[in-house]
Amino acid sequence: MFIDSARLTVIGGRGGNGCVSFRREKYVPRGGPNGGDGGRGGDVILRVEEGYNTLLHIHHRRVIRAERGRHGQGSNKTGASGKDFVLPVPPGTVVRNAATGEVLGDLTEPGQELIVARGGRGGRGNARFATPTNRAPRKAEEGGAGEELELELELKLLADVGLIGLPNAGKSTLISRISAARPKVASYPFTTLEPHLGVVQLGDAMDTLVVADIPGLIEGAHEGVGLGHQFLRHVERCRVLAHLVDLSAEEELAERIDGIRAELEAYDAALARRPWLLVGTKLDAVTAGERTGRLEELAAAATAHEVRAVAISSVTGEGIEDLIGELARMVSAQPVEV
Template identity: 65%
Template sequence: MFIDRVVVRVEAGTGGSGASSFRREKFVPMGGPDGGDGGRGGDVIVRADRNLGTLLDYTYRDSWKAERGDHGSGSNKSGRSGADVVLPVPPGTVLRDAETNEFLGEVVEHGQEIIVAKGGRGGRGNAKFATATHQAPREWEPGDEGEVRSLELELKLIADVGLVGQPNAGKSTLLSVISAARPKIADYPFTTIEPNLGVVQLSGHRTFVVADIPGIIEGAHEGKGLGLQFLRHIERTRVLAFLIPIDAMDWQAEYDQLRAEIGAYSEELATKPHCVVFTKLDLLGEEYVPPIEAPDAFATVAVSAAGRTGLDAMLAAWWTELLALRRSVERPTEDAELP
């Protein structure tokens, strides 16, 4: 089951209290204060784990609490700090405070960590309150409470190419042909009810990830159909491929509608590089690329997943665009390092 949004309660550990103690030793009548400090409470940490692909585990348990710090003791012994709690999540998870909607961060790369709830500071023991004029203090401090919050985890898939189209546009069939993914395929709308990822392998050890996004219909940005439930997964894709079946009633209208839905959902998303892919070319029995006005598209191709035609040209166009994007990202970094 694909779960891409959950809310859990997280509580960091409370700090240990400081100790009020006086040194008691034979032949030392006035040993003085020796109360140690309390230990720090454990933090709650979210860590990206590339071995995970869903937030399903957090539907079985919705409350996480870090260990509290131990209290201080005599002989200036500090209490042990509480153990941290680590919540593993798939890369691409966005973290927010569920009550205030405050953005806490996002984990994108494997091993990246964010502290979402800080443990309480340990209290000071009475040894810390000793002064020249106050040599026998009995004061001590309790440990601070750890942070408590309702944490919203929202997964946004990370892919190089996102397949966008209306229901029954042939997205799942195309993904199953160009990769080893095996999404559900049937001849009725909304077959795909959860995003699917597939890795495309080209010659020369070249690979990239393609995401099959469930059908986008008119009004999806307002929540109609599967709507907002899956539009979020297009945000992290580098390139969008708008799939239009060759037997569509109006190719231009369908393309314009898809573009409008994406733009209404996110202006930033509308600026991403995109191409137009006409699917189900086998219905015509001949090679034909329908005329369409798409001046911003870097390519317009027609393919048949069933007949395995046009796929090489499509994959080559995708790879060329992805390579250009990667180089544009790397070049500023390299230029910054030049003396």
Template identity: 60%
Template sequence: MRFIDEAKIQVEGGRGGNGCVSFRREKYVPRGGPDGGDGGKGGDVILEATERKQTLLDFRYRRLYRAERGRHGQGKAKHGRGGKDLVLHVPVGTLAKDVETGEVLADLNRPGMRWVAARGGRGGRGNARFVTSTRQAPRYAEEGEEGETREMQLELKLLADVGLVGLPNAGKSTLIAAVSAARPKIADYPFTTLIPNLGVVHYGDAPPFVMADIPGLIEGAHEGAGLGIRFLKHIERTKVLVHLVDASALSPTDPLAPYRAIERELESYSDTLGEKDRIVALNKMDLVTEEARREDLLAAYRTTGHPVVAVSALTRRGLPDLLKALVRLLRDEEADAL
């Protein structure tokens, strides 16, 4: 299945049915009064979040969605049936935005959450509605109203507790595969990950949490360089970040350079990402053979002010320490939210 996280669609509520012009016609009532029924209301277009969908792929092949129109009124005071609502199922985490202004119209971030995207038009009143003391036989009725029309941008932001960030080839895919059941493509070259990957992580008796791996970032990502810019939005909702650094590729003279480069991209993209709590994980430490070198790297990264953990996603060394630190940080985030 292709991962599609953006789609532009147009939705139209159903038009209301027309009111009816009718008069009673009975054997012994030669001049019966008006009995035209009302038209039915047009159906609404409704977005509903569901866990059964993980992509907006369906909306790439069809742009216009129109709810059913209301039926017309009939004689003998028969009102027209209302049009059926059109329910569009979207993945949990979908944003609906106004195409022109970018305003967020709805944030469907819980399963079963609904939002009326376009309301159906009101049905027209039949001529029986227009009888007055001076107008006993009105020969007109209302037409049904047009439904609302809206053009909007659907944007999917994955819901995860922990987001993995770092340069391409830092080992994010290997890490998420090591701590969860996720099976992303893994290879020893940049941009192996082309779509976000989600994995559910279990550690001890702590509640399971969801980890998201996005394509690696490069310098200038917030301006569109590389692949990561398209997917940074998927970690905006995360509670904490894991900044993964390839310890085996760090310069002896400036080991913090790759860390600073990624942090600049996060802060440039949004204040929200720059302010999130994070853990720095020095990955591939099994390839750093000198003990003194390992200690120097840990000391350098402790100056960032964030917790630092030495790991090897490939050999799984240090992963329990990383998971323990994540569980502690997530508990602190939940406590602060109460």
């Protein structure tokens, strides 16, 4: 199950209490105070781990609390600090304060950490309160409470290429052809209801492309229609977009392209300016008599939008090598962060 959002409360560990104690030693009947301080509470930390790609392991957790510090002891022994609670998250996790909406962190790199709730301070023992006029203080402090915060976590997939288009445009079939990803493929719209990532090997080199199969977009997606918001946010971090259009469909090709471009523009103007490639799919389903006309229509649409176009068939493999080469060229020309 692909879970890309979660809401939870994080609480830092409470500090340990200070100790009231006095030195007890043979031949020292009135030993001074020697109560130690309490240990500090543990922090709640989010850490990016490569082995995670969804927020499923967090989705059902409501409260996360770090360990409290141990109490101080006699002989000026300070209590042990509480253990930090380290919560793993996938790369691309955005952390927000649920109450204010403030972005607390954008976690993208493996090993990156964010402290979201600090532990409380340990209380001082009575040895800390000794003065020239009060040599036997009988008071100590309680440990301080840890920070408490309600968080919203949102996952935005990190990929080199995002496959976008109307439902049933051939996105899942393509990613299953060029990578080891195996999303559900069927001949009806909305077969794909969650994003999928695939890794494409580039020739014999170690270079790869990470491709995201984004579920189909429909009119009104920028307003949340058809789970549009949930799908569009995964496009934000793709360095290059591949806009797939079905060449075998009867609807006007230019209108289908313009509809998706309008949804991207309405959701985020920056997305509409993202480098993109127009990809005509299902070339194998186009009859010989219609082939030339459909390819000319695809070329005309690409010229109108000032982009390049590639026609492919994920079934026969026609045009696949050209597509991968063009995408690799476009990705290499883009900065790592967009």
